[in-house]
Amino acid sequence: MKKNRKSKLKRRESLMGYVxxxxxxxxxxxxxxxxxxxxxxxSLQNVxxxxxxxxxxxxxxxxxxxxxxxxxxxxxxxxxxxLDTLLSVPVIVVFSLIIAMxxxxxxxxxxxxxxxYFLPVIVVSGPVMAQLADQGAASIPAMNVSAITSIxxxxxxxxxxxxxxxxxxxxxxxxxYSGVQILIFLAAIQKxxxxxxxxxxxxxxxxxxxxxxxxxxTIKPMILLNAVYTVIFLSNNEQxxxxxxxxNDMFAINRGYGFASAKAWVxxxxxxxxxxxxxxxxxxxxxxxxxxxxxxxxxxxxxxKERRQLRNRQARRSKGLKREGSN
Amino acid sequence: MKTxxxxxxxxxxFVAPKLNKDKLxxxxxxxxxxxxFLPMLIKYILLIGIGFVYLYPLLYMISTSLMSxxxxxxxxxxxxxxxxxMGNYKNAFKVMNFWNSxxxxxxxxxxxxxxxxxxxxxxxxxxxxxxxxxxxxxxAILIFSFxxxxxxxxxxxxxxxxxxKLIGTLHAFNxxxxxxxxxxxxxxxxIFYQFFKQVPQALIEAAHIxxxxxxxxxxxxxxxxxxxxxxxVFLFSIVWYWNESYLTTLxxxxxxxSSANAWTSLVVELKNFESIYEQYNQGSQQQLGNxxxxxxxxxxxxxxxxxxxxxxxxxxxxxxxxxRTGITGE
Numbered sequence: 001m002k003k004n005r006k007s008k009l010k011r012r013e014s015l016m017g018y019v020x021x022x023x024x025x026x027x028x029x030x031x032x033x034x035x036x037x038x039x040x041x042x043s044l045q046n047v048x049x050x051x052x053x054x055x056x057x058x059x060x061x062x063x064x065x066x067x068x069x070x071x072x073x074x075x076x077x078x079x080x081x082x083l084d085t086l087l088s089v090p091v092i093v094v095f096s097l098i099i100a101m102x103x104x105x106x107x108x109x110x111x112x113x114x115x116x117y118f119l120p121v122i123v124v125s126g127p128v129m130a131q132l133a134d135q136g137a138a139s140i141p142a143m144n145v146s147a148i149t150s151i152x153x154x155x156x157x158x159x160x161x162x163x164x165x166x167x168x169x170x171x172x173x174x175x176x177y178s179g180v181q182i183l184i185f186l187a188a189i190q191k192x193x194x195x196x197x198x199x200x201x202x203x204x205x206x207x208x209x210x211x212x213x214x215x216x217x218t219i220k221p222m223i224l225l226n227a228v229y230t231v232i233f234l235s236n237n238e239q240x241x242x243x244x245x246x247x248n249d250m251f252a253i254n255r256g257y258g259f260a261s262a263k264a265w266v267x268x269x270x271x272x273x274x275x276x277x278x279x280x281x282x283x284x285x286x287x288x289x290x291x292x293x294x295x296x297x298x299x300x301x302x303x304x305k306e307r308r309q310l311r312n313r314q315a316r317r318s319k320g321l322k323r324e325g326s327n
Numbered sequence: 328m329k330t331x332x333x334x335x336x337x338x339x340x341f342v343a344p345k346l347n348k349d350k351l352x353x354x355x356x357x358x359x360x361x362x363x364f365l366p367m368l369i370k371y372i373l374l375i376g377i378g379f380v381y382l383y384p385l386l387y388m389i390s391t392s393l394m395s396x397x398x399x400x401x402x403x404x405x406x407x408x409x410x411x412x413m414g415n416y417k418n419a420f421k422v423m424n425f426w427n428s429x430x431x432x433x434x435x436x437x438x439x440x441x442x443x444x445x446x447x448x449x450x451x452x453x454x455x456x457x458x459x460x461x462x463x464x465x466x467a468i469l470i471f472s473f474x475x476x477x478x479x480x481x482x483x484x485x486x487x488x489x490x491x492k493l494i495g496t497l498h499a500f501n502x503x504x505x506x507x508x509x510x511x512x513x514x515x516x517x518i519f520y521q522f523f524k525q526v527p528q529a530l531i532e533a534a535h536i537x538x539x540x541x542x543x544x545x546x547x548x549x550x551x552x553x554x555x556x557x558x559x560v561f562l563f564s565i566v567w568y569w570n571e572s573y574l575t576t577l578x579x580x581x582x583x584x585s586s587a588n589a590w591t592s593l594v595v596e597l598k599n600f601e602s603i604y605e606q607y608n609q610g611s612q613q614q615l616g617n618x619x620x621x622x623x624x625x626x627x628x629x630x631x632x633x634x635x636x637x638x639x640x641x642x643x644x645x646x647x648x649x650x651r652t653g654i655t656g657e
Binding site for chain 1: 385508595643
C-alpha cells in the first residue's frame with residue numbers, strides 16, 4: 001500500500017519533469033535532430049533551386065569529394081583553422097587563468113579592474129572585431145612583430161611560423177576572446193574553501209606551492225571546460241573563414257545547399273574531433289589513491305579466492321579419505 | 328626576485344640605518360597572513376598594463392573617431408585630435424540610420440532574450456529538480472548540440488523557416504528561443520540547471536507540505552532565489568543576440584530571399600558599412616565626403632555604444648551576480 005503510493009508520487013514527479021523539459025524536447029526535435037538528418041540527406045544530393053522549387057538529385061558522396069576538388073582553399077583554411085585553434089586555446093586558457101588569479105583576492109579598485117576585464121564579454125562581435133582588425137587596432141603597437149617573425153623563421157618549420165605570427169599580430173583579439181573564460185575561472189577560484197589555504201600556510205606552504213597543490217587541482221575541470229568553450233567559440237566565430245565560406249556556398253549558384261551541407265558536415269566532424277582530442281588530453285585522470293585502493297582490493301579478492309579453492313580441495317580430499325577409511 | 332629584495336634592503340639600510348631590517352622585509356615581501364607591498368605592486372602593474380592593452384582598441388576607436396580628415400593625415404597627431412570633430416559621428420549616424428536601427432536592434436535582441444530567459448529557466452528547473460527516464464541522454468544531447476557547429480543544422484532550418492514563411496520576420500528568432508534552442512541556449516540551460524540544483528530540496532518539500540503545487544513552488548520559491556542567474560543569463564543573451572550578425576542577415580534581414588526587408592540592426596549595418604555608405608551617397612541629394620577610417624570607427628563606436636551604456640549601468644550587479652551564480656558548477 002505504502003509502496004504503491006510512493007511509486008505514484010514518483011510517477012507524478014517524473015511526469016512533471018517531462019512537462020518542464022517539454023519545450024526543450026520539442027525544440028531539440030525540430031531544430032536539432034530532424035535538421036541533422038535532413039542536412040545529411042542534403043549533403044548526398046545535388047540541390048538546385050528552380051522557379052518551381054528545390055530539385056533534388058541523388059549523387060551519393062560526390063559533394064564530399066567535390067569539396068576537395070572544387071574548393072582548393074578549403075583544405076588550406078581547415079589546416080589554418082586547426083593550427084590557429086591549437087595555438088590560441090592554450091594562450092587564452094593560461095592568460096585567463098592568470099587574469100582570474102590577479103583579479104581574485106583583496107585589493108583596491110577591484111570593481112574597476114573587473115569592469116575593464118569583463119568588457120570584452122559585452123563588446124566582442126564579428127563586425128566590430130573585423131572593423132578593429134582592419135584598422136590595425138588589434139595588435140599591440142609596441143610589439144615588434146617583424147623581429148619575432150625573423151627569429152621564428154630561423155627556429156621553426158614554415159608551417160608553424162605563420163600561425164604564430166598571426167597570433168602575435170592579433171594579440172589583442174586573442175585577449176579579447178578570453179572574457180567569458182576569465183569569468184569562469186574567477187567564479188571557480190572564489191569557490192575554493194579559504195580554510196584550505198590557511199591550513200596549507202600553517203604547514204609552511206608558499207603561495208607558489210598553494211597554487212600548484214590547491215588551486216590548480218581544484219579548478220582542473222574548469223580548465224577543460226574553458227578549453228572546450230574556447231574551441232567552440234573560435235569555431236563558431238564570424239571571423240572564421242570557413243563559416244563565411246559555408247554561408248557563401250549556400251547561396252552560390254553553382255554549389256548550393258548540397259555542397260554547403262557536405263562542407264558543414266566535414267567541418268563539424270573536424271570540430272568534434274578537436275573537442276574530443278582536447279577532452280582526452282585534459283580529462284581528469286583517476287586519483288592515484290583510488291587506483292591503489294582498487295588494486296589492493298583486487299589482490300585481496302584474489303587471495304581469498306585461492307584460499308577458498310584450497311579449502312574446498314582440502315574438504316574434498318578429507319571426504320575422500322574418510323570414504324577410503326570407511327571402506 | 329631574491330636579488331631584487333637584497334638590493335632594495337641594502338639601499339634602504341644605507342639611507343636610514345636605524346630602520347628595522349626585519350620589519351621592512353616583512354612590509355615588502357609580506358608575511359603569512361598579509362600580502363606584502365612588493366607582490367602587491369607587481370600585481371597592480373600587471374593589472375594596469377594588461378588593462379591598458381584591453382582597452383587599447385576601444386581607446387583607439389574613440390580617438391580615431393573624433394579626428395577630422397586633417398588630423399587623420401597628420402602624422403604628428405597620434406592620440407589626441409587637435410579638436411573634437413563630431414562630423415564623423417554625424418555622417419555615420421545618418422548612414423546607419425541610427426534611431427531606426429537602434430529600435431530594430433533593441434527589438435531583435437530584446438524579445439528573443441525575454442523568451443529565452445523564461446524558457447531556459449523552466450527547462451533548467453526541469454532538469455535540476457526532477458528525475459525521469461532519459462534525463463541523462465537528454466543532457467548528453469544538450470551538450471552535444473553545444474559542441475556541434477550551428478552551420479550543420481542551419482540549412483534545413485532555413486528551408487523550414489522558408490516553408491513556414493518565417494524568413495524576414497521576428498518569429499525566426501522567437502520560435503527557437505521559445506523552444507530552448509536560441510543562440511547559446513545550452514549554456515543558459517546549464518547555468519539555470521546548476522543554480523536550481525543548489526536550491527535546498529527541503530525548502531521545496533516544505534512548500535509541498537504547505538500545499539503548494541509544482542508550478543507554485545517553482546514560481547514562488549525557486550525563481551525568486553534565482554535572481555542573479557536570471558540577470559546573468561539576461562545580460563549574456565541580449566549581448567549575444569545583439570552581436571549576432573550572421574544569423575540576423577540570414578533569417579531576419581533575409582539575404583537569400585527575394586524580399587530583403589526592412590529589418591536591420593546596428594551590427595548588420597556595421598557589417599555592410601561600406602556598401603551602405605556608397606548607396607547612401609548615390610541615393611540621396613546631399614553627398615557625404617569619402618569614407619575614411621574615422622567614419623568607420625565612428626560607426627563601430629555607435630554600434631556598440633548602447634551595449635557599453637548598458638554595461639556601465641549594470642556592471643555592478645553583473646559582477647556581483649557572477650560571484651553568486653555558480654556559473655561554473657561543481
